[in-house]
Amino acid sequence: MILVYLEHHAGELEKGGLGVLSKAASLGEAAGVVLGPGAREVAARAGAFGASKAYALEDEALAAPLPQPRVDALAALVAETGADTVLFAASVLAADVAAGLAARLEAGLNWDLTDLELRDGELLGKRPALGDTVLVDVGWKGTPRIGLVRSGALDPVEADGTADVEDFAASFSDFSTLATLVEQTQEESSGPSIEEADVIVAGGRGLGTPEAFSLLEELASALGGAVAATRAVVDSGWYPYATQVGQTGTTVSPRLYVACGISGAIQHKVGMQGSGTIVAINKDPNAPIFDFCDLGVVGDLHQIVPKLTELVRAHRGS
Amino acid sequence: MKIAVCVKQVPDATVHKKIDPQTKRLDRSGEAALNATDLNAVEEALRVKEAQGGEVVLVSLGPERAVDSLRKALAMGADRAVLVADEGAAGSDLLATSRALASALERESADLVLFGQASSDGDGAVLWAAVAERLRLPVISQVATLTVDAGSVTGKRQTEHGYDLISAPLPAVVAVSDAINEPRYPSLKGIMGAKTKPQETLALGDLGIAADDSGEAGSRTTVLELGPPPSRGDSIKIEDDGSAAQKILDYVLERRLL
Numbered sequence: 019m020i021l022v023y024l025e026h027h028a029g030e031l032e033k034g035g036l037g038v039l040s041k042a043a044s045l046g047e048a049a050g051v052v053l054g055p056g057a058r059e060v061a062a063r064a065g066a067f068g069a070s071k072a073y074a075l076e077d078e079a080l081a082a083p084l085p086q087p088r089v090d091a092l093a094a095l096v097a098e099t100g101a102d103t104v105l106f107a108a109s110v111l112a113a114d115v116a117a118g119l120a121a122r123l124e125a126g127l128n129w130d131l132t133d134l135e136l137r138d139g140e141l142l143g144k145r146p147a148l149g150d151t152v153l154v155d156v157g158w159k160g161t162p163r164i165g166l167v168r169s170g171a172l173d174p175v176e177a178d179g180t181a182d183v184e185d186f187a188a189s190f191s192d193f194s195t196l197a198t199l200v201e202q203t204q205e206e207s208s209g210p211s212i213e214e215a216d217v218i219v220a221g222g223r224g225l226g227t228p229e230a231f232s233l234l235e236e237l238a239s240a241l242g243g244a245v246a247a248t249r250a251v252v253d254s255g256w257y258p259y260a261t262q263v264g265q266t267g268t269t270v271s272p273r274l275y276v277a278c279g280i281s282g283a284i285q286h287k288v289g290m291q292g293s294g295t296i297v298a299i300n301k302d303p304n305a306p307i308f309d310f311c312d313l314g315v316v317g318d319l320h321q322i323v324p325k326l327t328e329l330v331r332a333h334r335g336s
Numbered sequence: 337m338k339i340a341v342c343v344k345q346v347p348d349a350t351v352h353k354k355i356d357p358q359t360k361r362l363d364r365s366g367e368a369a370l371n372a373t374d375l376n377a378v379e380e381a382l383r384v385k386e387a388q389g390g391e392v393v394l395v396s397l398g399p400e401r402a403v404d405s406l407r408k409a410l411a412m413g414a415d416r417a418v419l420v421a422d423e424g425a426a427g428s429d430l431l432a433t434s435r436a437l438a439s440a441l442e443r444e445s446a447d448l449v450l451f452g453q454a455s456s457d458g459d460g461a462v463l464w465a466a467v468a469e470r471l472r473l474p475v476i477s478q479v480a481t482l483t484v485d486a487g488s489v490t491g492k493r494q495t496e497h498g499y500d501l502i503s504a505p506l507p508a509v510v511a512v513s514d515a516i517n518e519p520r521y522p523s524l525k526g527i528m529g530a531k532t533k534p535q536e537t538l539a540l541g542d543l544g545i546a547a548d549d550s551g552e553a554g555s556r557t558t559v560l561e562l563g564p565p566p567s568r569g570d571s572i573k574i575e576d577d578g579s580a581a582q583k584i585l586d587y588v589l590e591r592r593l594l
Contacts (some may be wrong), residue, residue, distance in 0.1 A: 027497060085475065086469075086474065110494070120556075124431060125431070126557035128557050129461075148353045152563070154562055155562075159558060166462070193472040196473075197476060250513075259498070267496075273593055295593060297587070317580050
């Protein structure tokens with residue numbers, strides 16, 4: 019049986035986990051696992067995405083988004099059910115849970131999977147590697163197998179079905195509960211959403227200063243688009259969280275994505291690779307973004323962007 | 337305060353990385369460098385040391401020639417380096433790597449163990465959680481702001497829903513994000529001094545790790561096959577000669593994107 023770890027937020031199961039669950043159900047018997055207060059109620063929804071069963075554990079130790087108590091819970095469930103595979107959709111939290119569980123169970127972990135399949139009855143994963151320049155088939159030696167699926171790689175498929183929710187128990191290791199959540203700040207997006215924009219002009223560290231975002235705002239305004247940012251610059255306080263594109267941010271797919279001073283780290287890439295056309299401007303000719311853009315320009319964005327804004331304005335005016 | 341920083345030598349960013357079709361492992365024969373985001377962890381360790389006193393120890397797993405890369409972090413100001421270099425460790429997956437690294441760290445019993453954001457070659461960004469599990473220590477990852485005092489560590493990190501502030505007693509394992517700081521450049525004095533700083537090279541046997549528990553034998557994942565990636569189609573790369581803005585506009589107009 020395949021166990022799929024399902025995260026939930028504000029009373030809903032997260033899409034990423036449901037995508038993995040739908041895939042798992044297509045490969046064999048799959049069950050969902052939901053942890054933390056409120057788990058029981060949302061766990062039943064897993065049935066609509068192929069789970070034959072859903073396991074829930076509502077311990078207060080699982081209230082905060084911390085990985086180590088979750089390792090305890092999943093290790094207990096693997097022991098109880100004899101599950102041979104545990105799958106996760108990548109998230110800030112899930113990655114640490116998966117790796118901790120791998121070490122706990124001495125189980126193989128394959129990460130950044132974009133697909134899973136059975137070949138001659140054996141489970142294997144598809145993993146793009148080296149900046150997605152090669153696609154690797156990866157396997158596991160022995161069980162349990164642990165897999166971490168790239169954010170957004172698999173879409174949930176809703177079907178008819180219900181899952182019985184079963185409670186399970188776990189005891190927590192002394193070291194697992196040492197880390198504590200002190201404070202949580204929720205960030206709700208406001209203003210025009212980058213999710214709906216047809217054109218996005220995005221900026222990263224290569225802008226050099228927060229002030230340089232004004233260049234992007236002018237270009238976006240000329241193009242009739244929105245401005246987005248990478249995690250690095252949002253974390254540095256240059257631009258608001260609501261504009262962040264990437265794994266911990268919004269996934270966007272505009273018709274045109276203009277990446278300015280963005281190196282193209284995997285965290286950013288997974289949030290924008292579905293864009294129709296990607297134009298990248300970066301002064302570093304080795305930046306990974308040049309491996310997955312349509313038009314790559316090696317040059318100084320501080321020169322090119324204002325010129326482009328003028329040209330777009332002139333074109334639109336004509 | 338004793339701070340251990342886990343660092344890794346990776347192929348240099350200018351090297352076109354490729355996988356050896358025979359061994360199905362990354363070809364590590366070309367130019368190499370210290371993994372870029374590990375420098376953020378080194379920088380953060382140095383700042384903690386500067387504020388509180390103590391020692392910064394680099395701990396690494398890799399081929400013998402990785403000492404060249406470790407020297408850069410020593411030049412930044414780290415005090416000494418421990419490299420686990422053993423032919424038998426080649427081809428280690430997360431499980432085998434975390435086993436060897438945890439053993440080397442156990443020997444140091446540092447108050448704080450730091451990791452960088454991700455390696456540019458493996459790109460797993462999960463090693464710290466496996467190492468923390470083996471060391472039975474609390475872990476905080478993706479930390480963008482770090483506060484360390486005598487007995488505890490507090491980190492602010494970004495998640496899918498906002499920011500979490502997480503605290504843990506020391507000893508603890510912390511992985512920092514690349515937004516946490518701007519790594520310093522080594523000074524000339526630092527570069528000269530790095531040559532005489534203590535560097536220790538260990539074999540797996542020194543850590544009590546059996547051959548069966550390392551390398552491919554100690555791994556639980558396999559690489560079966562290599563194939564071409566899903567293509568985005570033909571991409572064009574140009575260098576700006578003053579006309580790039582016009583070329584971008586032409587490109588966009590040609591595709592009727594305006």
